[in-house]
Amino acid sequence: MIVKHLIEGGIYFMLPIYILWIVVIILLIKQLLNYFSSPKSNKKLEKNNSIILFAGSFAFLYGIFGQIIGFFQVLNVIEAEGNIAPSLIAGGLKITLLSVLYGFSLLLVSAIIWFIFRNLIKKNSL
Numbered sequence: 001m002i003v004k005h006l007i008e009g010g011i012y013f014m015l016p017i018y019i020l021w022i023v024v025i026i027l028l029i030k031q032l033l034n035y036f037s038s039p040k041s042n043k044k045l046e047k048n049n050s051i052i053l054f055a056g057s058f059a060f061l062y063g064i065f066g067q068i069i070g071f072f073q074v075l076n077v078i079e080a081e082g083n084i085a086p087s088l089i090a091g092g093l094k095i096t097l098l099s100v101l102y103g104f105s106l107l108l109v110s111a112i113i114w115f116i117f118r119n120l121i122k123k124n125s126l
Helices: 002-008 011-037 042-081 086-125
Strands: none
Touching: 002 011, 002 086, 011 042, 011 086, 042 086
16 A cells, blocks of 8 residues: 555655655664663754654645645646546645645654654753
């Protein structure tokens, strides 16, 4: 299903979002290792925490950009063909939502990770 969505959603918009997913997962593992190995070193935790939130935000915005490009393509096809079945239009609009869906889900995950580690950093600095 992931590969299917990568191809359907367009490799130029879905692949960067997939890469950002991998980056956030790697940074989460790094955060956990840093926190449990030396819980008092807040500098590394704060830096990685900011990167995690930025990656999620960027993925969401990039997904919206992909959706706008997709809408433009759908409207170009409608203009060129004229009379198109509503099911074809719905299918095209569904595909435009893939990049936003993956980007928004990454934003939610990264925001939760950011919030948890922000509270852990605050607790350690007290």
